[in-house]
Amino acid sequence: MAHHPDHDRGGATGPARARTAPQESAMTGTRTDPGDRGRDRRVPRPRWSFTGAAVRRRATGLAATAISLVTTAVVLILAVHIVFVTFEANTANDLVRWFGERATDLAWEFKDVFQPANPKAEVAVNYGLAALVYLVAGRVLVGIARRLAR
Template structure:
């Protein structure tokens, strides 16, 4: 049977087809991995952007003396207070507006840098 040329052609075509199927499965897995890495990097970037925006809005509200009795202003202040954890009193200038701007601005900068580094590391996995 092995000497039969028709059978050899069929076996060889089947072998090529199997290798092609393996290649498409491998490329499919690679594409799925690239998509997953892209989604993870986008998620980290989006979360970082939201955190930085919350801190920036809080700085804006403080700088322009927004009404602290307003629920929206209070919400941003509470979230910024949670996100600013160790940065709230790094610098203590006499002007309270400057204190908020500098300390929460520093927190925003640190979040931004860390978010960019993590996003870059995630994208390198692809």
């Protein structure tokens, strides 16, 4: 019977073909077997990449996250101020004063858009309007940044 090297896996009748153990790629977790001949040897791309498109996607994704965080913080400051005014928080308190000063700065020209007779309603409506504008503008900017990331 003719001896074929692929049929012999280290038995006593012939030389064993040197075989290496499958290796796992550190970057992708894909297993490749260097002993398999005739197979496609392309290595999958790593999960992380330094191509221009990947860097742009990462940067726009980070920008979208930053925009979202900033607009959320602004809306929270305005909302806390509205709550403090509505429930008549102590204006001598440093925390209440800090929120009031930040909210006044952030409300821009919205502070006197509506002028109802009740001062609490005036703050709630005008500062609420400013918060709504920030929320909508932030969501629009985040949407644009996420679309650019694709």
